[in-house]
Amino acid sequence: MNKHLSQLVELVKIDSKIDSFLPEIEKAKKNSEQIKHDLEHSKKIIEKIKTSIKEINESKVKTDNQIAKFSAKLEENAKKIASVKTEKEASALRLEDEIAREQLDSLNSDIERFEKQQASKKDEIKEVEAKIKSLEADFSKAQLEEEEKLNEIEKQRSVIYTEKENLTSNIDKKVLGFYEKIRKWARNSAVVPVKKQACYGCFMQLNSKVFSQVVKGDEIINCPHCGRILYYEA
Ligand SMILES: [Zn+2]
CATH class of the missing domain: 1.10.287.1490 (Helix Hairpins)
Structure with missing residues (x-):
């Protein structure tokens, strides 16, 4: 990750x-x-x-x-x-x-x-x-x-x-600022796992492109539906 x-x-x-x-x-x-x-x-x-x-x-x-x-x-x-x-x-x-x-x-x-x-x-x-x-x-x-x-x-x-x-x-200050901005509205679900190919914050299904990016975990990916930061929990 x-x-x-x-x-x-x-x-x-x-x-x-x-x-x-x-x-x-x-x-x-x-x-x-x-x-x-x-x-x-x-x-x-x-x-x-x-x-x-x-x-x-x-x-x-x-x-x-x-x-x-x-x-x-x-x-x-x-x-x-x-x-x-x-x-x-x-x-x-x-x-x-x-x-x-x-x-x-x-x-x-x-x-x-x-x-x-x-x-x-x-x-x-x-x-x-x-x-x-x-x-x-x-x-x-x-x-x-x-x-x-x-x-x-x-x-x-x-x-x-x-x-x-x-x-x-x-x-990194920039990363921290980004997180704080999302946290303002998403509180403790600012960073959520992806389960069954769905965002665990808004429970919307992710398309396979976003999903594979999240699985790779090379960069910070936001949920295209709600904007929360996603990570893959194996
Ligand atoms: Zn979402």
Whole structure:
């Protein structure tokens, strides 16, 4: 095989290896990213629960004010009843009393309901806080693991980078430029084998003239259909 061509075959393999590190890096980062996302989500949930506790508190204050109003009314009526002149007046006051008491009962049960709601919201917060604590522990662990994995990948990657440097320093600049141009669109299939007389990049059949040139391997041949660099794999 032509020296330039065999260098390019080697180079595309190295470039493929370099690219294969990217999904590995993403995979290594995935776990901690997921935990971070869960942590943020849990913190938002706590904020939401706190807001709803605040809202319940506002309703409670309003209800307390109404309770005070009705209690005052009852006190006032008690005084009035003492100085009432006719039975008619007395029964009107008793009716008012009754209504006020009913209102008070209902308001007091509202307060009870609000307090129960608040207590259960506070329990929810405790639960989420416990989850956050365990997520934070998971996160520290995941970060350590990530660092280890990334260091390992970096080690392997630097070996490949050195290989690439050694190889490219020996490749003719023009040939290298030609390869880079094709690589821009064809990525790791810039240099492809010919199998069953077909380009392994676009899978189109090659005519016998091109095919025999590729088999000879004396020069760099491009696929007439897609432009990729072809080599023959015996
Ligand atoms: Zn092709």
